[in-house]
Amino acid sequence: MSNLIGTISRQVDSVIEHAKEKYADQMWMFDVQKASWDAVYHAHDEGKRLIYVGACAPVELIYAFDCVPFVLDMIPTRLASTPEVAARYIDLAEKYIAPTMCGIDKVDIGAILSGDMPDKPDAFIYSTVPCDNSRVAYPFICDRLGCPSYCIDVPFRKNEMGFDYMARQYKEIIVFLEKLTGKKLDWDKFQEIMTISNQTNDLMNKIADLRRITPCPLPGRLLVLNEMIPGMVGHPAMLSYLEAQYAIGQDAVAKGLGAVKEEKYRVSWLQNMLWSNVGILDWMERKFGAVLVMDAFGYQRGHVFRDIDDLDTICVDFAKKGLALPMIHGASGPVEDYIDLVENTMGDYNVSVSMFIGHVGCKHTWAAAKIITDMIQEKFGLPTLYLDVDAVDGRYKKTDEIRALITEYMETIEENK
Amino acid sequence: MSTETLFEKAELRNSSVKAWKEQGKKIIGTVCCHVPEEILHAAGAMPYRLRATGVTDLSEGDTWMSTFTCSYARGTLQYLIDGTFDFMDGVISSDGCLMAGRIFDNWKYVDGNAEKKEFYLKQIAAPRMNNENAVRYYRDYLDQMRTELGAYMGVEITDEKIRASVALYNETRRLIRALYDLSKSDAPVVSGTERLKLILAASSMPKEEYNEMLKDFLARAGSRAPIKNYRARIMLVGSALDDPEYIKVIEDKGGLVVTDALCFGTRYLWEPVELEGGDVLTSIAASYLKRPVCPRMVDLHDEFGDLIVNFCQDFKVDGIIYERVKYCEIWGGEGLYFGEHKGMKEADVPLILLEREEIMTNIGQLAVRAEAFIEMIEK
Ligand code: SF4
Numbered sequence: 098m099s100n101l102i103g104t105i106s107r108q109v110d111s112v113i114e115h116a117k118e119k120y121a122d123q124m125w126m127f128d129v130q131k132a133s134w135d136a137v138y139h140a141h142d143e144g145k146r147l148i149y150v151g152a153c154a155p156v157e158l159i160y161a162f163d164c165v166p167f168v169l170d171m172i173p174t175r176l177a178s179t180p181e182v183a184a185r186y187i188d189l190a191e192k193y194i195a196p197t198m199c200g201i202d203k204v205d206i207g208a209i210l211s212g213d214m215p216d217k218p219d220a221f222i223y224s225t226v227p228c229d230n231s232r233v234a235y236p237f238i239c240d241r242l243g244c245p246s247y248c249i250d251v252p253f254r255k256n257e258m259g260f261d262y263m264a265r266q267y268k269e270i271i272v273f274l275e276k277l278t279g280k281k282l283d284w285d286k287f288q289e290i291m292t293i294s295n296q297t298n299d300l301m302n303k304i305a306d307l308r309r310i311t312p313c314p315l316p317g318r319l320l321v322l323n324e325m326i327p328g329m330v331g332h333p334a335m336l337s338y339l340e341a342q343y344a345i346g347q348d349a350v351a352k353g354l355g356a357v358k359e360e361k362y363r364v365s366w367l368q369n370m371l372w373s374n375v376g377i378l379d380w381m382e383r384k385f386g387a388v389l390v391m392d393a394f395g396y397q398r399g400h401v402f403r404d405i406d407d408l409d410t411i412c413v414d415f416a417k418k419g420l421a422l423p424m425i426h427g428a429s430g431p432v433e434d435y436i437d438l439v440e441n442t443m444g445d446y447n448v449s450v451s452m453f454i455g456h457v458g459c460k461h462t463w464a465a466a467k468i469i470t471d472m473i474q475e476k477f478g479l480p481t482l483y484l485d486v487d488a489v490d491g492r493y494k495k496t497d498e499i500r501a502l503i504t505e506y507m508e509t510i511e512e513n514k
Numbered sequence: 515m516s517t518e519t520l521f522e523k524a525e526l527r528n529s530s531v532k533a534w535k536e537q538g539k540k541i542i543g544t545v546c547c548h549v550p551e552e553i554l555h556a557a558g559a560m561p562y563r564l565r566a567t568g569v570t571d572l573s574e575g576d577t578w579m580s581t582f583t584c585s586y587a588r589g590t591l592q593y594l595i596d597g598t599f600d601f602m603d604g605v606i607s608s609d610g611c612l613m614a615g616r617i618f619d620n621w622k623y624v625d626g627n628a629e630k631k632e633f634y635l636k637q638i639a640a641p642r643m644n645n646e647n648a649v650r651y652y653r654d655y656l657d658q659m660r661t662e663l664g665a666y667m668g669v670e671i672t673d674e675k676i677r678a679s680v681a682l683y684n685e686t687r688r689l690i691r692a693l694y695d696l697s698k699s700d701a702p703v704v705s706g707t708e709r710l711k712l713i714l715a716a717s718s719m720p721k722e723e724y725n726e727m728l729k730d731f732l733a734r735a736g737s738r739a740p741i742k743n744y745r746a747r748i749m750l751v752g753s754a755l756d757d758p759e760y761i762k763v764i765e766d767k768g769g770l771v772v773t774d775a776l777c778f779g780t781r782y783l784w785e786p787v788e789l790e791g792g793d794v795l796t797s798i799a800a801s802y803l804k805r806p807v808c809p810r811m812v813d814l815h816d817e818f819g820d821l822i823v824n825f826c827q828d829f830k831v832d833g834i835i836y837e838r839v840k841y842c843e844i845w846g847g848e849g850l851y852f853g854e855h856k857g858m859k860e861a862d863v864p865l866i867l868l869e870r871e872e873i874m875t876n877i878g879q880l881a882v883r884a885e886a887f888i889e890m891i892e893k
């Protein structure tokens with residue numbers, strides 16, 4: 098398969114063709130995906146610089162320099178739904194790295210090694226988070242890409258020292274981008290983008306608040322799509338997507354409707370999203386009336402830019418925003434961050450079923466699972482289902498097996514009601 | 515002083531630990547290589563690098579960390595929980611890797627340890643890049659540690675004290691390098707198994723005492739029987755290796771381990787801390803960050819490769835054993851970098867990858883694979 102991005106972009110197009118008739122009222126969900134993949138696929142044709150990014154990259158700044166950011170981890174999370182394609186890259190990567198590594202990084206590495214990635218990006222801005230896996234993968238990818246790069250060293254703790262440390266690096270990124278593009282930062286444009294970014298974050302918070310309502314007005318699946326937000330924050334298409342989602346959510350609340358006819362259980366997943374089997378969410382809703390109201394991966398409480406005129410504050414806010422991103426907010430620092438994240442999720446969303454759907458590649462979250470689930474038991478009186486899965490490599494556990502284990506657990510809960 | 519006495523110090527609960535505690539003095543456990551022991555020493559504490567050597571039961575480690583994690587980390591936690599390390603007065607960790615970080619995290623939640631005021635707990639952050647900005651950030655954490663540890667120990671950790679500790683530690687580093695130098699000869703007088711014990715001793719006893727003992731050992735090394743009957747000269751690289759038995763299996767098959775790039779090896783105390791005229795903590799931070807100590811540093815992979823190439827030349831290495839603890843991702847991807855490193859490609863030293871677990875349940879398999887590799891590379 099050559100030109101992986103082109104292939105995904107075409108896949109999105111054909112899904113849209115199909116959806117146009119069947120789900121005409123849901124096109125807002127597809128439009129944002131199209132905007133995302135098309136921008137990357139056509140970046141060079143449109144004379145724009147393409148910048149691959151890892152976690153914490155300042156997406157708004159990249160847009161302000163008229164470049165196209167592309168979150169490399171979008172590839173694994175996207176390909177996970179087609180196990181045979183993901184497997185190709187995973188198997189390739191495993192020739193060089195430990196098979197126990199996270200599937201996200203295995204697919205990233207495999208895609209780079211395969212030569213299936215199209216044009217060389219113009220730059221790569223990555224970071225030292227979220228985990229040991231990415232710390233292995235990203236510098237290697239950087240070497241392989243051989244393009245100008247900047248690596249943000251993301252601090253372990255989310256405190257003033259850490260914010261300052263990162264802020265100093267964001268200032269360097271401005272210089273990096275100026276050098277790359279040969280242009281000075283266009284403040285007017287940057288402020289415009291920061292304004293959209295703030296509106297986006299504001300909506301994201303409002304949507305998250307809607308999900309607190311019983312019955313939860315929005316399905317679990319949208320949490321998966323919402324994971325795209327940080328990579329496109331500041332882009333008008335993302336804002337439109339969230340406006341549509343918010344309107345639908347509000348409408349459902351006004352009518353007293355939930356994502357399922359009869360909401361019986363409010364579920365939280367405590368680790369990653371199961372990208373290799375997102376259909377499990379729909380199935381849980383249908384079979385048990387169990388809605389994923391919030392998950393510890395997708396939990397996003399976006400920081401906003403407090404003062405879009407002051408560079409110092411902006412850079413600190415970039416740091417805060419970066420440290421609040423999925424995987425980094427809970428899992429990349431001391432365990433207290435993870436505890437707080439889960440405690441907020443459990444409390445704010447009135448969760449009644451707790452599940453540790455544990456991606457096996459994510460060892461550091463497994464290594465904190467007892468602390469987390471003990472806390473849930475103690476503070477919320479809920480036991481937790483432990484289920485080992487591979488969030489990216491669908492071969493690890495078949496759908497039937499996952500369903501059987503969840504069914505068994507849900508039946509126990511029903512019995513003990 | 516007999517050689518046995520020094521080797522005894524490699525034991526977890528060795529005689530120096532007992533003597534130190536009998537004097538009513540404090541021992542602080544450290545996790546990973548980014549906690550500068552010099553500062554603990556300057557505070558009057560004995561730094562002791564936590565490890566899992568000889569662990570046979572991982573039940574507590576498994577319960578707290580699950581089995582999807584590095585068994586060295588689980589083993590270390592196991593020892594903290596089961597009382598093997600009951601002589602510790604505190605633990606200082608850095609965020610070396612996420613597994614090491616979880617040793618610290620879990621220990622805090624066992625029996626409410628975090629609330630026990632008499633037990634000192636601190637986790638500092640160590641950057642993953644080596645540049646001026648990172649040095650500044652790391653330095654500020656060291657300063658925080660200096661203040662807090664000083665308060666716990668009831669002493670002021672002055673610059674003078676730290677400078678004196680750096681001088682002492684630099685002497686340890688010099689002696690350890692001299693120990694490794696012994697293995698550059700064609701007939702070394704120290705085996706890899708013995709050398710690991712000597713490094714473990716360094717990490718588990720007061721450095722004043724260690725320096726004297728190692729000096730004495732080196733002075734008398736000439737009278738040790740040279741090792742001539744080996745088949746190949748091996749370098750070990752990879753995950754934390756704190757078990758001399760592992761090396762013994764390789765050496766029993768004729769592979770003499772002459773050097774390593776291990777964090778319980780050359781990467782522990784090697785490059786001197788360079789004290790420049792200015793701020794002492796900045797000097798320590800800068801010296802610690804620039805060491806190619808483990809692949810956790812994202813911008814030192816090239817330096818790590820260079821170090822391996824240089825060691826291969828200096829120690830006349832025939833083959834490299836790259837050992838990787840299962841679930842150790844920090845080391846799990848290093849093969850990628852080895853494959854890309856210009857110097858390593860040119861040197862073309864044969865390399866074998868061996869996965870391992872902290873509990874050596876499969877000695878037979880290790881012996882077979884090591885022997886096959888030795889057969890392949892022996893000259
Ligand atoms: S899922 Fe876990 S292991 Fe994988 S990239 Fe994210 S934080 Fe790292």
Ligand code: SF4
Pocket residue numbers: 584586587611612613614753754839841842843844845
């Ligand atoms: S062996 Fe690897 S995973 Fe384990 S503590 Fe060391 S670097 Fe971390």
